[in-house]
Amino acid sequence: MGRAPCCSKVGLNKGAWTPQEDLRLITYIQQYGHSNWRALPKLAGLKRCGKSCRLRWINYLRPDIKRGNFTQEEEETIIKLHNKLGNKWSKIASCLPGRTDNEIKNVWNTHLKKQLASNEQNAKTKSTTTDSSNPQLEKIEIPVENEMDISSLLMDDSTSSQAEETKNAEKPVCSDSDSISTFTFSDAVNSFGDVENDPFDITNLFIEPELWEEIEPKERDIISQEREENEGGEVRDWFKHLERELMKDANDQIDPFLRDLNFDDFKIVF
DNA sequence: AACGTCTGCAACCGCCGTTCA
DNA sequence: GTGAACGGCGGTTGCAGACGT
Numbered sequence: 001m002g003r004a005p006c007c008s009k010v011g012l013n014k015g016a017w018t019p020q021e022d023l024r025l026i027t028y029i030q031q032y033g034h035s036n037w038r039a040l041p042k043l044a045g046l047k048r049c050g051k052s053c054r055l056r057w058i059n060y061l062r063p064d065i066k067r068g069n070f071t072q073e074e075e076e077t078i079i080k081l082h083n084k085l086g087n088k089w090s091k092i093a094s095c096l097p098g099r100t101d102n103e104i105k106n107v108w109n110t111h112l113k114k115q116l117a118s119n120e121q122n123a124k125t126k127s128t129t130t131d132s133s134n135p136q137l138e139k140i141e142i143p144v145e146n147e148m149d150i151s152s153l154l155m156d157d158s159t160s161s162q163a164e165e166t167k168n169a170e171k172p173v174c175s176d177s178d179s180i181s182t183f184t185f186s187d188a189v190n191s192f193g194d195v196e197n198d199p200f201d202i203t204n205l206f207i208e209p210e211l212w213e214e215i216e217p218k219e220r221d222i223i224s225q226e227r228e229e230n231e232g233g234e235v236r237d238w239f240k241h242l243e244r245e246l247m248k249d250a251n252d253q254i255d256p257f258l259r260d261l262n263f264d265d266f267k268i269v270f
Numbered sequence: 271a272a273c274g275t276c277t278g279c280a281a282c283c284g285c286c287g288t289t290c291a
Numbered sequence: 292g293t294g295a296a297c298g299g300c301g302g303t304t305g306c307a308g309a310c311g312t
Contacts, residue, residue, distance in 0.1 A: 014281085014282075015280095015281075015282090015305090015306085016280075016281080016306080016307095017280090017281085036297085037297080037298070038296080038297065038298090049282090050297085050298090051282085051283090051297095051298085051299095052281075052282075054298075054299085055280090055281065055282080056280090056281080058299095059280075059281085060280075087301065087302085088300090088301090089300075089301065090299075090300060090301085101299095101300075101301080102279085102280075102281085102301095103279085105301075105302085106278070106279055106280085107278095107279095109278095109279095110277070110278055110279075111278090
């Protein structure tokens with residue numbers, strides 16, 4: 001007996017999402033959250049499968065998505081973690097704030113895998129020398145263990161043994177099982193700081209309640225204060241962007257659901 | 271300009287683990 | 292204990308734009 005399909009596929013839209021659909025999804029989630037993905041499309045008036053909505057939100061519409069090319073540091077992190085974890089994209093993504101598993105998977109399959117392959121090829125042809133044109137992309141041999149501390153993988157190879165000794169004294173960049181307790185607001189700021197044209201301020205990022213509890217009280221105050229000042233701005237900007245997109249196609253009819261929206265009604269959801 | 275090929279990425283598919291009645 | 296419902300994950304596909312001929 002096979003599993004029932006996640007939803008009836010009859011009459012549902014497939015393929016690329018339209019700006020109208022995006023706007024509907026964002027609007028609904030901002031107002032009501034996403035406690036039930038299966039029910040969401042019906043409640044939001046979307047002709048989409050719940051899974052499709054979830055994927056669209058997680059991979060594209062979430063306000064805390066980090067846009068732009070991956071930095072060298074991020075690529076190094078992916079390579080190191082992939083060496084250790086294999087294709088555990090969600091685990092790798094959990095160590096790269098603002099990056100999605102899908103995005104990381106794509107980057108790996110389209111760029112990093114090829115780079116590593118060509119790097120290995122170069123290493124074979126230049127087997128007499130230890131030089132490498134791209135040292136950070138060299139394959140790193142790390143023994144696989146059942147229990148692991150990802151933070152050690154993210155430290156410099158040269159400092160890893162030292163790091164092991166001072167494990168408890170050092171604050172890891174990320175840990176598989178306990179990332180929430182060690183990831184501070186300052187870490188987030190640093191990790192987002194050099195992103196060009198980042199449309200979202202760090203203080204407006206959606207923060208899961210559990211994570212919010214773990215943020216230092218002082219930092220929470222700073223975030224809250226800045227949020228009060230900017231409340232709704234990020235969402236409004238995003239709506240405005242979508243509005244512009246919507247207006248590009250003169251043949252589009254204005255969605256009645258969206259027509260009467262008052263953008264000032266929307267606030268960041270905690 | 272027209273056509274074919276390549277590349278990157280968004281989205282889909284199907285399976286798995288967890289939860290709950 | 293069982294199976295349906297659901298969220299999540301990883302592999303794969305398909306499309307659009309870039310590029311080459």
